[in-house]
Amino acid sequence: MGTESTMIALGSDGYMLVFNMFSFTIAAMLSAFVFFILRRSAVAPQYRMSLVVSSLVVGIAAYHYIRIFDSWNHAYDMATGMYNPALFNDAYRYVDWLLTVPLLLVELILVLNLGRDKSGPLLTNLSIAAVLMIALGYPGEVMSATAKTSMMSEYGMWGFLSTIPFAYILFVLWGKLGSAMESQPERVRVLFRNLRLLLIATWGFYPIVYCLPYFGMDIASSIVSIQTGYAIADVLAKAGYGVMIYAIAREKSAADGWREAA
């Protein structure tokens, strides 16, 4: 929850933009959920677990977006056009990330097929880093909008601390994906390269969204941009990413000589 109860003049345009964005996000997550469940049998058995995990990720996100949507409506007063940040619960988003980010890492590691001895420790290190990244970002996120305008502030400090495990995760994944690509058939290699780009671009988007209040925006616009920005990033990093994992699993199944039963 926001730590102050000062009302903000958000206006109906800003409110509706975020409202529509959340509604779209719920639709995207739910349809991705159905897609991953239905397409499980379209990949070889050893890749099915990554599709199961993809469906968990978008299922968890759909649930949280339904709660976030509700919280957003609750925090805004139609009659006055005022928004009360203390009534919006940022914890839904951060708890969602806490659950889904480690699962997104599991999806990737499953499809990399590194073998049990390498996958276990890799996943442990990356998950610890992911939990630290999210836990260190949260105290900043719940600060009042007025406390978020300067980089040399407590808000900036939490953002910086969170960036350390974030950089570690991207560094490790970049290397692992690079070396995994070497041993793949050409078509799979192209897909891995695209997945790596999607991962860097979408995950890199979150700290940029976090920094939006620095760019001299007024408080109402920065609230609308943060909510819209995180929703776009979530659709791409969960549903879009899951579709790419599916494409890789399908290509690898074909390369392994597996055929879908008619």
Ligand SMILES: *C/C=C(C)/C=C/C=C(C)/C=C/C1=C(C)CCCC1(C)C
């Ligand atoms: C599905 C949700 C995903 C992939 C969430 C990813 C979140 C991040 C990469 C967040 C990173 C942050 C920083 C690197 C610094 C500022 C605080 C955060 C938590 C927004």
